[in-house]
Amino acid sequence: MREASIGASEVKSAAVDGDFLIEQVTRQLVTIPVGTLGADGSFERGTNILPTVNAPVFAVLPKTINQVYTSFAEGDFSLGQLSLLPDQEAKMNLDAFLGRHAAILGQTGGGKSWTVASILQKIAAFPQSTVLLLDLHGEYSKAFGDNAEVISAADIEMPYWLMNAEELLGLMIDRAESSAPNQNAKFKELLQAAKENHPENVALGLEKITIDTPVYFDLDSIIQEFKRLDTEMQPKAAGSGLKQGPLYGQFTRLLMRLESRLNDRRYDLIFKPKTYNTSGSMDDLFRKVLGEEPSNRKKIVVLDLSPVPFDVRGSLISLTLRCLFDFSYWHSRVNGERYPIAIFADEAHIYLSDASSDQAPRESAERIAKEGRKYGISLTVISQRPREMSSTILSQCGSFLCLRISNPDDQAYVRNLLPDSIRGITSMFSSLRRGEAILIGDSMMMPTRIKVDRPDPTPNSNDASFVKLWSNDPSDLDVAAVLDAWRNQKVVE
Ligand SMILES: Nc1ncnc2c1ncn2[C@@H]1O[C@H](COP(=O)(O)OP(=O)(O)OP(=O)(O)O)[C@@H](O)[C@H]1O
Ligand SMILES: [Mg+2]
Incomplete structure (x- = not known):
């Protein structure tokens, strides 16, 4: 609602002329159509009839307001007043x-x-x-x-093996590096094998295990394999001596990145899980996070x-x-x-x-x-x-x-x-x-x-409260x- 009163300049000029001004207030009401009240008191959101100029305006009684709010609410949930x-x-x-x-x-x-x-x-x-x-x-x-x-x-431990392949790759691989495609391909291959071959996962009897299947795998064995490939020497085809393997040096930076994470104690709850380190433990982890432990249910x-x-x-x-x-x-x-x-x-x-x-x-x-x-x-x-x-x-x-x-x-x-x-x-x-x-x-x-x-x-x-705390007697x-x-x-x- 807007009200327009007599402006200061008009008051001033009236005073000069010795005139007397009568306050004339213009009231403007801006309305937003919200809904329609039926004859039976029911309320519906939206309207297909809009009020015209000069239509009568009524204040709504508390009873109607309650009806309006209740009709829209699901259940009896209220935030306050x-x-x-x-x-x-x-x-x-x-x-x-x-x-x-x-x-x-x-x-x-x-x-x-x-x-x-x-x-x-x-x-x-x-x-x-x-x-x-x-x-x-x-x-x-x-x-x-x-x-x-x-x-x-x-x-709480959120173990690395719950990560999908994309999340694991994000942690390990720097896409700007020239060897990134090799690292990517090799990691996926090793991850697949590590998940498939782990005895516990074999026992789960899953029809198919993919690199994204949330099952335990041994990260350390993958790191060992990276290390082996990174330093691998092969016998030369002709004659004696050794030459560098096909992936020699491709994983040096990846290993450095990974090891700095693994050695960072702050990441222990992800990389060195003590409680959740079997596929079977995932059940307990989810119960904990969802507050669904049978002996300790929480909302x-x-x-x-x-x-x-x-x-x-x-x-x-x-x-x-x-x-x-x-x-x-x-x-x-x-x-x-x-x-x-x-x-x-x-x-x-x-x-x-x-x-x-x-x-x-x-x-x-x-x-x-x-x-x-x-x-x-x-x-x-x-x-x-x-x-x-x-x-x-x-x-x-x-x-x-x-x-x-x-x-x-x-x-x-x-x-x-x-x-x-x-x-x-x-x-x-x-x-x-x-x-x-x-x-x-x-x-x-x-x-x-x-x-x-x-x-x-x-x-x-x-x-x-600075005032309250600073008013206390000094203490050591x-x-x-x-x-x-x-x-x-x-x-x-
Ligand atoms: N509903 C309320 N009734 C009375 N006092 C309130 C209410 N809500 C907040 N306060 C007061 O405001 C203070 C700050 O509230 P609150 O901590 O919720 O702010 P906040 O918006 O979460 O701030 P921040 O963004 O810094 O976290 C409270 O300590 C309390 O004194
Ligand atoms: Mg807050």
């Missing part, structure tokens, strides 16, 4: 929110992590739900109580990625996401029914960015965003930097839950992701209070401003304990 009508639950369609993927956007401190905790606590109220939360700062370990299994990424699995360094984190995330995608694909194929998995990726701009040097996590996530709907695997990305996020993922999102965004460039970026008719709403982003959000898209009847319910317990993401700082934890990469209790 409407900001404009505090008694009205903000009912939303969770199927649409998850099924068509979502983005939770807002500037730092806007309340994203709290919102995620609040949503997941509600999701955990379902008797059987499956959520994987990628937690970059270790904020959520206490947010879900008994409903969650918190796995430290430093403890939410929090993968705490804070203890692992950046590059390892990328490999870990990409492998986890790809494996979950494949799992839900095959689950649908086997059972004809889906096993819904919701993945929540906090701080997604860090590892799902278009500009990141490690493209693997983004590619795995994009695949879920593009094809996951069909198999019941959903991705919700959470980010304070929408401009740095993968544009493919954002454009696949059917719902946007936007918290406070005051940066005009970020606002403009989000505006471009929205349908034309509701782009104007982005101007409200900067007026949102903490914990207030506007939900836009498939999952809500109409763009709605919501006061998101406070999570209980809250995630550990409070602002540091335990530097050693901090350094010790830093060096150990864990808090020793």
Whole structure:
């Protein structure tokens, strides 16, 4: 609604002339047609009749508003209350929110992590739900109580043998090298043999094992063979003496690259699995990641990625996401029914960015965003930097839950992701209070401003209070304990 009042210049000239001005306000109402209320009170989205100029306007009663929101919601899932009508639950369609993927956007401190905790606590109220939360700062370990299994990424193993051939090649081969085609061909050949010949895999009785079949193989035997070929000498055809073998020197750089990875302790959870080092152990690994261990069933699995360094984190995330995608694909194929998995990726701009040097996590996530709907695997990305996020993922999102965004460039970026008719709403982003959000898209009847319910317990993401902490009496700082934890990469209790 726009109001035009008397301008300052008119007031001034009237004062000079000694005139008296009567305030004449012009009111303009901009309307967006949302849906149609039937005579029986039923509500339908969309309309085929538009109001004309001078048509009467009525305020809608709370009862009708409730009807409108409820008719659209699937189940009784509510995010909080409407900001404009505090008694009205903000009912939303969770199927649409998850099924068509979502983005939770807002500037730092806007309340994203709290919102995620609040949503997941509600999701955990379902008797059987499956959520994987990628937690970059270790904020959520206490947010879900008994409903969650918190796995430290430093403890979970995502073994190399789960990688498909493409992912393994990506780790080993530098395509710029002239010997890359030879390395590529030889690696595939050795990988095929290593998987086929491993006694455990033979016993699995699979009809066909390919280089992508997720079964255990011994990486070391492949490395030994590379070493042999790299230094192989053959007898000369005529006469005495030796000459270099056909692949002599072709693998020197590959071996160097591979060995530096293998010797890098940070990669032990990928290259030196202690728990998951047989094809049979894959069952346990998936049960753990999905929270489906029979004696310890959990609805939410929090993968705490804070203890692992950046590059390892990328490999870990990409492998986890790809494996979950494949799992839900095959689950649908086997059972004809889906096993819904919701993945929540906090701080997604860090590892799902278009500009990141490690493209693997983004590619795995994009695949879920593009094809996951069909198999019941959903991705919700959470980010304070929408401009740095993968544009493919954002454009696949059917719902946007936007918290406070005051940066005009970020606002403009989000505006471009929205349908034309509701782009104007982005101007409200900067007026949102903490914990207030506007939900836009498939999952809500109409763009709605919501006061998101406070999570209980809250995630550990409070602002540091300088004033409070600096007001304490000075005490001795335990530097050693901090350094010790830093060096150990864990808090020793
Ligand atoms: N629904 C809410 N009700 C009351 N206070 C809230 C709410 N949501 C957030 N806050 C306040 O805002 C602070 C920051 O919230 P939160 O950690 O969720 O921000 P964030 O958007 O995740 O920030 P970052 O991008 O830095 O991770 C919280 O510590 C809390 O004090
Ligand atoms: Mg956060």
